[in-house]
Amino acid sequence: MAVPRSATDWMVPVFGLLGAIGLVVCIWLIFTWVPNDAVLFFNQRIFYFHVGHAFNLFIAVGVCGVSSLLFLWRRTPRWDDLALAAAEVAVAYGAVVLVTGSVWAKAAWDHWWVWENRLMMSLLLWLVLVAYVLVRRYAGASADRLAAGLAVFGTVGLPFIYTMVNKGDQHPQAGTNGNVATLTGPMQIVFWLSVATFFCWFLALIASRVASTRGERELRELREQGLDAGLLT
Template sequence: MALANQLPDAKGQPVQRRQSAQGQSRWPLVSLILGGLTAITLSLSLWMIFFYTPVDALQGVTQRIFYFHVPTAWVGMLSFIILAVCGIIYLFKADERLDWLARAAAEVGVVFLTITLILGSLWGKPIWGAWWVWDARLTATLILWFMYVGYIMLRSYMGPGSEGARAGAVIGIIGAIDVPIIYLSVNWWRGQHPAAQLNPKGDLPPQAVITLLVALVAITLLYAFMMVQAYQLQRLQALAQQLRASVE
């Protein structure tokens, strides 16, 4: 235990770490609660998507992709905002926990954004007649996906440490500019996506609105659950590297 509390920093100097038993036991409980809530809300949303909400009169069954596509896009963009905020704070206060959170946000966010692009293609083929069109929102989303991939590749190349964390923070801050562009692109440029309205309900029936809200909650809880696991993995990897360095 003493070795775990006195780990070397990047220069080989021992660093005191405060790791109380209470703090360590908190994460499994958080994971258990989030996992239970995620299972319940996902089950409810799946039932509502396939049995509660009516079939769209124009798009038919294909429109049900909407209830997965929108929530995954939401958390994909939310994750990059978290990445950017962690980067901004890290530039002023170099706390490695912020770097762990940023790396977790990148790894989880790219998964959800990849699902968003795949679902968009599956939806676009029967409705637009093509797997991919260079729509403004699609293009901006693809750029954000490349920013995710670029961040992960950079961090993998530079490895752990303050230099890689600062470089990643800059990419996160720059990439976050694309998030409002994705949302407003349908109003700025003409494309296949409908323009964003002040009323998010649009012409959706009440059952569809409720189903969408439940799906948003379910996917957000799933995202939070995955973020906790990814953050814990980043923390354990950092501790393992520091323990290896102390042994060597």
């Protein structure tokens, strides 16, 4: 009898391959096809990866928050596995967003950082995610519930960060004319392609981490069973 394969088994290679192809195509298009922005010139090309990661950061935080909420409600370990995997991916994506954003700000406005609303909220969200990972690692037996509460708290901030760009703050806009919808043809195509590419990476990484976290948990449970049965000392 064949052992049933988990969804994570095929998700990692499939989405990893799609992400790798998308990454190559994106980089090629960004540097050969997309025109220079009329105001920001060449440095606007950072936008495709910076905002692409930001969109996926929102998705990762949303997945982490909803999974944590479901874990707190149902106490099912698989939701906890998904929340932890999403939080770790969100930390990586958040780091890319903050670093590339800072470099872009230096290139365009000669400032590494400006203490404005959206940047502050984004930094706080990232710190909450880092706190989530640290709590999971060091908080002991009740780490999963503590971290889940923290994730729900962090997710509440998402709508504020997303809407702040239209609330007159100083954060740079997506294109010359403002938001993503007003980007010119090639810019918009490459932007959405980069979002899709990083979403593929997000799915591959999530699947990989869920499988790994599930393996760690199952191993822990087996060891406990072995200890209870007197097989292990």
